[in-house]
Amino acid sequence: MSRTLIAILRGITPPEVEVVGQALVDAGVTMIEVPLNSPDPLASITTLQNRFGDVARIGAGTVLRPSEVAAVAATGARMIVSPNCDPAVIAATVSAGLESYPGVMTPTEAFAAAAAGATALKLFPGELIGPAGLKAMRAVLPSTMPLYAVGGVSADNMATWIEAGAAGFGIGSSLYKPGDSADAVAAKASDIVAAWDAATK
Template identity: 30%
Template sequence: MEGGKAILSISRSPFRPFSPVPQTTIHLRHYSRSPLSAVSPLHTTSSTLPEPLKQIHKAGIVACLRAQNVKTAVEAAHAALAGGVSVLEIVITTPGALEIIKVLCKDYPSVKFGIGTVLNIEDARKLTKAGAQFLMSPCTVMEILHWFRGSEILYIPGVMTPTEIFSAYNAGAEVVKVYPVSALGGEKYISTLRKPFPTIPMIASQGITTGSVGKYINAGASAVVLSDAIFDKEAMIKEDFDEIKRLAHLVTIEASLARKGNSKL
């Protein structure tokens, strides 16, 4: 919202893997804050925050699923959820992403489901209409950020530099995704960013492995995005869903222990 008015006109991006859809109704919340407020990002449990963000803070993990077909995607999702995952992102390039999100939202009403690699407002509207509760991008798509700002839908823009972090936050982002974090220095980069931006919630994404989840959380990440660490490539090819369940259980325990052992939490 800008000046108490909802933004109703958004320019279109050139990326349109899906056909445009009619405008959806978004229930807006009142939104106001001072830049870099003194509230700790690891204590942001206010009722004004979107429910997906509350769950992300609580879980410390966002499972990122990409698959070659609907059947494998759904079964892999079931396995990860059985292993303890409570926030699941489906990459938009997964065939049948819309159908998958509809099925999962119906079967698991307490889990927060979202779509990743969303690059334009047309897709964003269509995906949220299908049931996606949060959206992620590898970069900051201002059209999406402005459209969902202050709404019940959580948009998580991708950022890399300090300037991008502050720009996204100042434009209304409630949390940012630091990507590609392993190429930028891993948990040390998160720790470095926390010094100038101690109150901006950051989710670390890309290349995070089993065993390093706790390091990122201890460095100041509100949560981490895990892809291969849960949906192991070989396990996905072999459809070894027991292994996916085991990995999901392993990393959820690791995140839980890290959060309990972090005095800031």
């Protein structure tokens, strides 16, 4: 099982993004998103794509409008992650040839996102739904549609989520908080990767 761990770098700034990105890639985290409500996000995404695009999947988070999809696509990044299920954003993402990770919280939203062409579903907020809720949704959704838990995921509970059917995770504050040094991110990423490897071996 490949490591499907998306680092969410909410609040990161362009001057620090390359060293933080290097710390993540070195630790084995090869999916990285910069939420669009971060400072100058497209500059950070462009830097990550130019520096790590050949070894990591780079993308944007908190994408709410089709116009934002176009702006991200222009950077060369490949992932569009949203907190909500908007078929127009999903369609724009698919049309641009990018991967779509819309946020869902209910089976109705999950099926709508899948029908619109989502690559995988972002179960958000994960801490409200919990592993039990994920397991119930996993029972009715197509087995080919991956579910990523986002929110409330840490090295301590990752195994429980995987057992419930999580195919991957989006991890924010457990990996990066604004102001964290690259060394701090490297240490946290090492713990997260070790927990993933232990839970999936």
